[in-house]
Amino acid sequence: MKPPAARAHxxxxxxxxxxxxxxxxxxxVDRVSFTALRGEITALIGPNGAGKTTLFNxxxxxxxxxxxxxxLHRPGALPVDLHRLAGYRIARSGVARTFQxxxxxxxxxxxxxxxxxxxxxxxxxSGWAVGAVLGLSRYPAAERAAIEVARRWLLATHLLxxxxxxxxxxxxxxxxxxxxxxxxxxxxxxxALLCLxxxxxxxxxxxxxxxxxxxLEIRADGxxxxxxxxxMGVVMKISDRVVVLDHGRRIAxxxxxxxxxxxxxxxxYLGEEGEEE
Amino acid sequence: xxxxxxDRSGESRGGLNRPPLPIPRALRDAAxxxxxxxxxxxxxxxxxxxxxxxxxxxxxxxxxxxxxxxxIVFAGRLALTLxxxxxxxxxxxxxxxxxxxxQQAGRFFAPALLAAALVLPIVSGGDRYLLDLGILxxxxxxLGWGLNIVVGLAxxxxxxxxxxxxxxxxxxxxxxxxxxxSFWIGLPLAGIMAAxxxxxxxxxxxxxxxxxxxxxxxxxxxxxxVVLNNxxxxxxxxxxxxxxxxxxxxxxxxxxxxxxxxFAGFFGLEPSPSHRVIFLYYLILGLALLTNxxxxxxxxxxxxxxxxxxxxxxxxxxxxxxNVTVTKLSAFALGAMFGGFAGAFFATxxxxxxxxxxxxIESAIILAIVVLGGLGSQVGVAVAALVMIGxxxxxxxxxxxxxxxxxxxxxxxxxxxxxxxxxxxxxxxxLGEKRAIGGDLVGEGRG
Numbered sequence: 001m002k003p004p005a006a007r008a009h010x011x012x013x014x015x016x017x018x019x020x021x022x023x024x025x026x027x028x029v030d031r032v033s034f035t036a037l038r039g040e041i042t043a044l045i046g047p048n049g050a051g052k053t054t055l056f057n058x059x060x061x062x063x064x065x066x067x068x069x070x071x072l073h074r075p076g077a078l079p080v081d082l083h084r085l086a087g088y089r090i091a092r093s094g095v096a097r098t099f100q101x102x103x104x105x106x107x108x109x110x111x112x113x114x115x116x117x118x119x120x121x122x123x124x125x126s127g128w129a130v131g132a133v134l135g136l137s138r139y140p141a142a143e144r145a146a147i148e149v150a151r152r153w154l155l156a157t158h159l160l161x162x163x164x165x166x167x168x169x170x171x172x173x174x175x176x177x178x179x180x181x182x183x184x185x186x187x188x189x190x191x192a193l194l195c196l197x198x199x200x201x202x203x204x205x206x207x208x209x210x211x212x213x214x215x216l217e218i219r220a221d222g223x224x225x226x227x228x229x230x231x232m233g234v235v236m237k238i239s240d241r242v243v244v245l246d247h248g249r250r251i252a253x254x255x256x257x258x259x260x261x262x263x264x265x266x267x268x269y270l271g272e273e274g275e276e277e
Numbered sequence: 278x279x280x281x282x283x284d285r286s287g288e289s290r291g292g293l294n295r296p297p298l299p300i301p302r303a304l305r306d307a308a309x310x311x312x313x314x315x316x317x318x319x320x321x322x323x324x325x326x327x328x329x330x331x332x333x334x335x336x337x338x339x340x341x342x343x344x345x346x347x348x349i350v351f352a353g354r355l356a357l358t359l360x361x362x363x364x365x366x367x368x369x370x371x372x373x374x375x376x377x378x379x380q381q382a383g384r385f386f387a388p389a390l391l392a393a394a395l396v397l398p399i400v401s402g403g404d405r406y407l408l409d410l411g412i413l414x415x416x417x418x419x420l421g422w423g424l425n426i427v428v429g430l431a432x433x434x435x436x437x438x439x440x441x442x443x444x445x446x447x448x449x450x451x452x453x454x455x456x457x458x459s460f461w462i463g464l465p466l467a468g469i470m471a472a473x474x475x476x477x478x479x480x481x482x483x484x485x486x487x488x489x490x491x492x493x494x495x496x497x498x499x500x501x502x503v504v505l506n507n508x509x510x511x512x513x514x515x516x517x518x519x520x521x522x523x524x525x526x527x528x529x530x531x532x533x534x535x536x537x538x539x540f541a542g543f544f545g546l547e548p549s550p551s552h553r554v555i556f557l558y559y560l561i562l563g564l565a566l567l568t569n570x571x572x573x574x575x576x577x578x579x580x581x582x583x584x585x586x587x588x589x590x591x592x593x594x595x596x597x598x599x600n601v602t603v604t605k606l607s608a609f610a611l612g613a614m615f616g617g618f619a620g621a622f623f624a625t626x627x628x629x630x631x632x633x634x635x636x637x638i639e640s641a642i643i644l645a646i647v648v649l650g651g652l653g654s655q656v657g658v659a660v661a662a663l664v665m666i667g668x669x670x671x672x673x674x675x676x677x678x679x680x681x682x683x684x685x686x687x688x689x690x691x692x693x694x695x696x697x698x699x700x701x702x703x704x705x706x707x708l709g710e711k712r713a714i715g716g717d718l719v720g721e722g723r724g
Contacts, residue, residue: 091598105589107719122579168718
């Protein structure tokens with residue numbers, strides 16, 4: 001296993017340094033450091049309660065970390081200190097996320113969900129609502145462009161024929177895909193980093209397969225992915241790098257094959273006497 | 278109704294063409310209903326305290342009346358059960374058969390309603406009572422549409438909406454009596470003033486959610502009323518502000534003198550007091566339609582969509598980079614502004630404002646209009662205002678019993694249509710055909 005410091009800094013998209021998150025006396029995330037490289041799928045795995053989702057919530061601004069730093073490195077731009085930004089600003093700087101328990105807008109159609117994701121672009125085009133109410137802006141053209149973006153992602157997630165159905169009425173697997181599509185629409189040209197919290201949870205093997213293909217397509221499009229997942233089949237197949245957390249600490253950070261045979265990881269998953277593996 | 282009867286209805290819920298319940302079960306069901314009725318009526322009707330001729334308090338018992346009421350409930354329930362098999366009384370938020378038909382007719386229904394509103398002054402032949410009622414209904418339609426932005430679209434439960442109505446009314450009243458500003462200058466100022474207070478209230482309050490937001494807005498409504506009541510040097514206290522100038526027709530006053538610089542004189546009409554009423558009617562119609570137009574336009578735009586998304590899921594909005602605070606504030610301010618416009622209209626129509634007009638019951642009525650009409654539905658709110666305010670007038674002959682009728686109607690509507698008259702949501706944009714979304718999927722907002 002290569003120490004993280006030795007990895008090339010210039011290709012970094014996300015840098016997490018000594019991140020600690022305490023809730024009262026409980027330390028959910030304990031001095032975790034890792035980096036995610038640009039154009040890679042970095043998986044974050046660990047047993048239940050290891051602090052994966054807490055770490056996610058720190059990265060995406062839902063929690064403010066107690067200590068440590070999270071930096072987003074975008075090519076040709078200064079690094080952004082995510083740990084200092086308000087939640088909605090993190091999304092604007094190019095970090096999109098999905099949720100462990102799906103959070104769509106159930107009463108709005110799939111298409112509307114994807115248009116809400118493009119709110120900031122559309123809002124600027126509508127002259128902060130005033131212009132478009134009076135009919136004085138380039139809003140209609142911007143909306144047509146936004147619908148085009150939405151249509152592209154609906155096509156990529158095989159949801160085009162359900163575009164006008166309410167999101168809450170879609171089957172479970174389709175809702176998972178729609179949430180990913182919505183995250184992908186949230187920044188013009190696609191987000192720099194897509195954070196997925198257990199996207200394969202509750203999917204059948206065929207749907208998991210499709211999901212893996214979709215994630216590889218997204219990676220090929222230039223969006224780096226940070227992935228929490230329990231489905232080891234998906235993780236081992238598509239990840240370029242795997243970070244393992246246990247009890248809030250990082251216990252491994254390596255390529256999938258190396259992680260699979262790491263005795264510490266096996267011990268964490270199977271208990272201390274993990275030799276049976 | 279009770280646990281036992283619910284279970285039974287649950288097991289018979291399966292088939293579509295269920296046979297009516299067998300008579301013994303129907304009898305038992307009716308007996309349960311009668312027992313519950315007895316529990317309610319025994320104390321409410323059966324026992325009555327009265328002052329005897331000697332001045333002492335005596336308890337009069339009216340068991341005959343109780344027995345009669347329970348009998349009515351028993352017979353009614355039995356008839357209903359046998360006739361309908363208890364199917365028709367199941368609450369539903371799905372688009373029912375008549376809702377689908379209404380939607381098909383909706384293309385004509387809303388324009389028909391608008392046309393009726395437009396021609397009312399002409400066909401009424403200057404009937405003062407009808408026009409005054411029309412003005413009252415339209416005022417509540419406008420207030421309902423204004424509150425619909427806050428409650429129906431953004432999902433923020435505002436129990437103190439009347440505060441903004443009051444701020445608008447007093448703003449115009451004071452500006453016109455102290456500085457002699459005309460209605461057309463006072464109107465936007467009143468709206469801006471109300472919006473300003475909406476933002477001021479919103480900043481500290483909008484981090485609260487659901488019930489807590491409702492309580493704080495309720496308190497805000499009361500604070501405004503108490504301040505209006507006690508700041509005697511500015512607002513005149515309980516005496517209110519009187520002598521508010523009547524609106525003029527773009528500078529031409531409505532007067533009976535028939536001079537050339539009055540409305541009647543300028544247009545060569547016979548001076549008539551109904552001119553002003555007709556003008557006021559069209560004025561509030563125009564203001565209400567402005568509210569409607571802005572809301573409809575905004576709904577199809579990012580801001581309106583963000584409001585609805587906020588109602589559906591605030592956390593997801595934050596993850597998509599939507600500034601939740603600003604979005605909520607904009608809904609609050611816009612709703613307050615239209616409340617302020619309506620308030621300014623109220624002041625100029627009455628020529629007198631006092632804190633008594635802005636009590637909590639007004640907030641409750643406006644909120645009831647929005648909820649009965651269906652959160653977020655423009656046509657539903659208009660119909661609900663017509664039914665509630667107009668219907669309330671219709672039952673004027675019933676005296677104090679009209680509150681009873683009113684309450685009963687509200688209970689029935691809420692039982693049968695828990696999401697209001699129009700509980701469905703129409704998508705703001707579609708690739709193909711826009712299909713209504715059932716109310717069971719649409720969020721109600723948690724503040």
